[in-house]
Amino acid sequence: MALQFALNHMTVARQNYTDAFDLAAMLGCIGVEFRNDLPSELFDGDAPDMVKAKAKASGLRILGLSEVKMFNAWDDRKASEAEVLLTIAKAIGAETISLIPRCDGHGCGNGERQANLRLALREILPMLKSFDIVGLVEPLGFEHSSLRYKSEAMEAIASLGGEGQLKLVHDTFHHYLASETEIFPGATGIVHVSGVEDHDLALQEIGDEHRVLVGPNDRLGNIEQLRDLLDAGFDGPVSYEAFSPIVHNFAQPKDELQASMRHLDSAVSAETSLLPG
Template sequence: MALQFALNHMTVARQSYTDAFDLAAMLGCIGVEFRNDLPSELFDGDAPDMVKAKAKAAGLRILGLSEVKMFNAWDDRKASETEALLTIAKAIGAETISLIPRCDGHGCGNGERQANLRLALREILPMLKSFDIVGLVEALGFEHSSLRFKSEAMEAIVALGGEERLKLVHDTFHHYLASETQFFPDDTGIVHVSGVEDHDLTLQEIGDEHRVLVGPKDRLGNVNQLKELIGAGFDGPISYEAFSPIVHDFAQPKDELQASMKHLESAVSVEETLLPG
């Protein structure tokens, strides 16, 4: 089956944004996600209209711009950061911005974390509507995260009536770390995939640095997670987001990514044929 693959710039973090466009186009991706947390200057200093034009020329969507860090530690500074990111996203034609929760061990208490989340999303919602952009809320499965579960994010989104402007990121890595079992295909805006192949690491030892491309040795259950989402109706972008220096050092990332994509397409198709009925 044909999956709608995309490329998160983190996967090729040492390449320019134009190289990311070229690679995504060669791989047949539908789009690219860009980030404001890479070592290089955002878009290498190019003007937003140039970025937008290059995306159009490559036949690619700019699926998202990341990120507002610690968005649920809301204050005037976070409001300014959110507005600044939305302004850039609008100028380049990005469809979404990413909202990343606090992950420093603070604000994790029951009651406190829900209140902080709802406060931040209540303030962000009208900004998203004003810019006509979707906000992607990403739960981080680390034990020290103030938002570990997508289910908790959805509770806040529904309570605020924000389902149209706020969607979830289903990150297969964080889904695994949180030992989460619930899937929200109708409320998922994008899926992030990466793999972990070191089976000796404990759950607590696994970190971003272990996130490689998805292959047959993956322990995160990417295939089963995708099968679950697609079987329940998800048909959106599946974006590669690998943080490992091993991936960043690939001399030929196209070949490695192409092999991983073929693996996922084949494995998900096999799984689909085994479904009852």
């Protein structure tokens, strides 16, 4: 089964959004993810209808718009941020918005974090329904994250009956950092892939700055994670989300991304071909 690749704007953070569209199209991606946390103004100040038209002309889906940061520290301000992001997402035809948990060491206590998560999801769920947009909950595997595990997110989603309107991001980097083994292919809206090639770093030393494209020296187990997801029925987008300045400084990101995509496709196909049946 060929992987359905996508491009997160973070991977080419120094390019404008139109260049990201063009690159994704050249790479044969099915879509792109855009974000509001890059140095440049969102969509370079272009009107939403222009963004939507560019996506259509490129033959690409706008898979998501990120992010409501620290969404599980819910208050009136977060509600306003969510409303603004949903309004933009709807106008450009984005399919999802991303919900990113607090990751500053606060709100991590057992009981406290579950209560905060459930409150935030309870409040945002009717907003998502109103806009007919899916909310992607992305656990962060860092030790100081207030939501590390997908299993905990799934418990909260199920308790609210939010399945379908709320889905998970399976990020191979954060899955590795959290040492999580359980996967939820049916509840996963998108997979984020990146690689870490420094094998001398201790687990707690690994950060976003070490996230490069996936290659043969990757230590995160991207191949195994993707194989497990595909074998369990996942058939959604696999989006490149690399934060390393090394990647951002590539002179020819197309060539580097293409090589990584070929590596992933070939390796995952080789693994899955060994499965019974």
